[in-house]
Amino acid sequence: MNIIVREANLNDKPAIMQFVSKTWSWGDYIPDVWDEWYRDRNGRIFVAEFNGLPVGMNHIRYLEEGVGWLEGVRVHPDFRGRGVATALGEHAMQYGKRLGATKFRLISAVKNIVAHRQIMRMGMKEVCRFSILRCEQDVESVETAARIEDSRQAENLIKHTREYQAMKGFFGDRWAMRSMQEYGFKKLVDEGRVFYLKDGNAYSIAVASMDSFGSEKFGQISFIAGDYGFAIKLARILTRHFFSQGVSLCYMFLPYAHRFLDMAEYHSPEDMILFEL
Ligand SMILES: CC(C)(COP(=O)(O)OP(=O)(O)OC[C@H]1O[C@@H](n2cnc3c(N)ncnc32)[C@H](O)[C@@H]1OP(=O)(O)O)[C@@H](O)C(=O)NCCC(=O)NCCS
Numbered sequence: 001m002n003i004i005v006r007e008a009n010l011n012d013k014p015a016i017m018q019f020v021s022k023t024w025s026w027g028d029y030i031p032d033v034w035d036e037w038y039r040d041r042n043g044r045i046f047v048a049e050f051n052g053l054p055v056g057m058n059h060i061r062y063l064e065e066g067v068g069w070l071e072g073v074r075v076h077p078d079f080r081g082r083g084v085a086t087a088l089g090e091h092a093m094q095y096g097k098r099l100g101a102t103k104f105r106l107i108s109a110v111k112n113i114v115a116h117r118q119i120m121r122m123g124m125k126e127v128c129r130f131s132i133l134r135c136e137q138d139v140e141s142v143e144t145a146a147r148i149e150d151s152r153q154a155e156n157l158i159k160h161t162r163e164y165q166a167m168k169g170f171f172g173d174r175w176a177m178r179s180m181q182e183y184g185f186k187k188l189v190d191e192g193r194v195f196y197l198k199d200g201n202a203y204s205i206a207v208a209s210m211d212s213f214g215s216e217k218f219g220q221i222s223f224i225a226g227d228y229g230f231a232i233k234l235a236r237i238l239t240r241h242f243f244s245q246g247v248s249l250c251y252m253f254l255p256y257a258h259r260f261l262d263m264a265e266y267h268s269p270e271d272m273i274l275f276e277l
Contacts, residue, residue, distance in 0.1 A: 001050065001082050005091040008038060008045035008057065015054045016047070019076045030057075030072055032214035037072070046091050048075070048084045055079040060092040065182040068096025070106040071175070073115075089122050093277070103276060107177060110256075110271040124275040128168040129256035130177075133266035138243040141236040148194040148205070155185040157196070157205050161225035166255035170274060171207045171223040177274045180207070180223070193222075197234045204230035208238045210245060219243070219250040224261065231261055239265070 008016075013034060020030040037045050037059050048056035058073040070092055075084045093104050108115045110129065148154045158164050158180065170177040180188065188194050188207055195206045204226030210219050219242025224231055239250050252266050 001079075003055075003082075003084055003087055004049045005046055005087050006049065008047045010038075012045075012047050012054050012057075013038075016057050016074070020057075020074050023074060028074070029214065030074060032216070033072070036214055044092070044095055045072075046088050046095070048079075048088050050079065056084040056088055058085070058088040058092055060096050061176065062096060062099045062101060063176065063178060065178065065184075066100055066102050067178070067182070068093060068099070068101035068104045069176045070104060085118050086122060089119075093122075105177065105274060105276045107175075107272045107274050110273055116273070119275050122277065124277045127274040127276045128166070128170065129271065129273050130167055130170075130172075131254050131256050131269040131271050132172065133252045133254065133269050135239060135250045135252070135263075135265045135267070136248060137265055139236050139239045139263075139265050141233070141240040143197075143233060143237050145195045145197045145206075145234055145237045147192050148189055148196045151184075151186040151189040154189050154194045154205070155180075157203070158185070158194075158207075158223070158225065161205070163223070163225035163255055167223065167253075168274075172220060172251070172253035173209075173222055174211050174213050174220075195234060195238060197226075197230050197237070199230070202227040202230050204234040206231075206234050206238060208242075210242055210247060216249065217247050219245075219247050221250065221252040223253060228261075232263060235261055235263060235266075 017031055020028045043061040045059050047054045056075040059071050061069040063069055073085050169179050169181055171180055193207050193209045197204045206224040207222040221238055242250050256271055
């Protein structure tokens with residue numbers, strides 16, 4: 001089959017929207033992010049074309065730590081199993097290499113077995129598993145947490161947690177998983193993203209911020225660790241803080257099979273695998 005992979009153009013959107021609107025029973029997030037991805041100069045949408053018709057797409061985001069983040073691969077149901085996704089992935093990685101990316105990563109739902117076979121065929125290996133939980137209701141909390149201002153203290157506290165080991169050092173950031181070491185603890189601290197709650201020897205530490213993806217604005221608890229009761233308290237403080245800033249949705253990233261935070265407000269865990277090449 002003669003497939004051409006090229007950068008997306010303005011005319012591609014209607015044809016792509018037609019088949020991605022039915023990707024899953026609930027639809028897809030691609031229609032909501034297409035325009036943002038199309039405008040973003042730190043990334044590219046690629047389209048696979050057959051006989052002049054778009055039959056597949058994907059997107060690569062260049063992360064400044066030298067990582068090409070692959071996302072949004074979609075192939076028209078009539079054209080699956082013919083190497084379209086693989087051609088798109090390889091094309092995007094070539095593009096990423098030209099920008100300086102030395103590593104490529106993506107996430108895929110644990111249950112998406114079809115996708116994993118194709119991902120591993122591109123040579124990618126599993127790094128870790130984790131869960132994303134969502135919360136749409138404000139919580140009560142009257143306490144406050146301190147922001148850590150010393151990056152060495154942040155690094156030391158975070159690296160000694162079980163959760164850091166379980167997440168292989170990654171945190172969730174706008175639906176990408178980024179390595180704290182590569183991103184830089186100093187940068188996380190300078191951005192005011194590291195929060196801390198402590199009493200005596202007991203403590204909890206979290207990486208959290210507000211962000212948006214398409215039209216969705218949200219708070220994200222990108223990483224959280226520490227003593228159970230303290231971590232619950234810290235998660236509540238952060239959630240309350242984000243809701244008070246006007247979001248109506250918060251995400252929390254937790255290690256897989258180790259969802260140590262049992263908060264009724266955070267529900268519908270999506271179990272994911274991080275892959276890397
Ligand atoms: C997952 C998805 C992107 C895969 O796309 P695809 O184009 O079918 O993937 P590929 O064709 O590159 O690879 C899939 C299979 O086709 C086979 N294949 C590749 N080239 C082929 C060719 N020229 N002829 C026949 N088979 C071929 C591959 O070997 C692979 O087979 P395997 O599963 O037995 O290992 C597609 O199923 C899809 O759009 N799913 C819905 C959205 C989704 O789940 N996205 C991924 C989120 S992480």
